[in-house]
Amino acid sequence: MTSAVDQLRLMARNNAYANSRLYEACNRLSQLEFLAARTNFFPSIKDTLNHLWEVDRYYLDALREQGEGLSVFDVPFLQTASELWRAQKKVDHQLIGFCDDLGETDLDREICHDRGKAGQIRETVGNTLLHLFQHQIHHRGQVHAMLAGTHAAPPQLDEFFLKFERHPAAEDLL
Template identity: 30%
Template sequence: MITPDYCRTMARYNAWQNRSMRLAMETLSLAELLKDRGAFFGSILGTANHLLWGDAMWMSRFSDWPKPNLPGAESPRYMPTLATWGAERFRLDAHILYWSDHVKALDLTGDLSWYSGVAATQMRKPRALLVMQLFNHQTHHRGQIHAMLTAAGCRTQDTDLPYMPQQGPWL
């Protein structure tokens, strides 16, 4: 279904896009980042926090990353400021890059079982599908953030995969 090369490409894309998003977010005040913009998670920072929370939750299932210390319903408040969000985003993106550089084809086979607090049930799905979910979830919510940043007057960078630099900086 997917390969280690897919994981490496998407991990680089994730880090590249998060860096770009952070640079745009840094042009706004905390009040602007927290302003309710009608998105599902309210604000730019709320949506960025939800995305960070989701990435941390999936990586806790795929690797040795610690599970977030709050439930999914509270994910928009995961990090209180852009500085704390940026530091944690940097750490997690570095971990996702490291994980992707070491993932083997065998690691993408079989099922993964976990308890989903969001769905309040035990789950079991193909591991490859869940890795695809990690990357799809990132792209989905970054698209929302991109739209909110654009509406707030921020200059954003390209988001298309063919324009991703062949070399870093990813972070």
């Protein structure tokens, strides 16, 4: 059995793989399709992907203890799928690097999350990473469903962990 840190390293790579596959589809959309109002938690593919990007930056800031806190949300939304994909790739790469640098004892280390009026809330690195990955999966699923109403087919996102069905794009991350 692999360690918890090894599992989180794999999750970071799976996260980057799934984002890559999702953005392949989103980059085939016209700008009108990308911006179109859709039924979901966020009103468009653009808004959902921006939310993922900004929340990833928020949690990565906390994990790396950089102190930007809620100010990461002050960056304006990006307007195109290609702009967002370049920005998301950068964050995905940083997240992989963070996980690769983790030691087993780091998972229980507490870090501060800037929660505005609620103050600085302490959480463990391990739980923060688990939440970040779950958050990504949750909202990627929403984008996946929204893609079904476009000409770009929703991609398979779960062909990463099992050798017998692993997508060739996943091999580059392992």
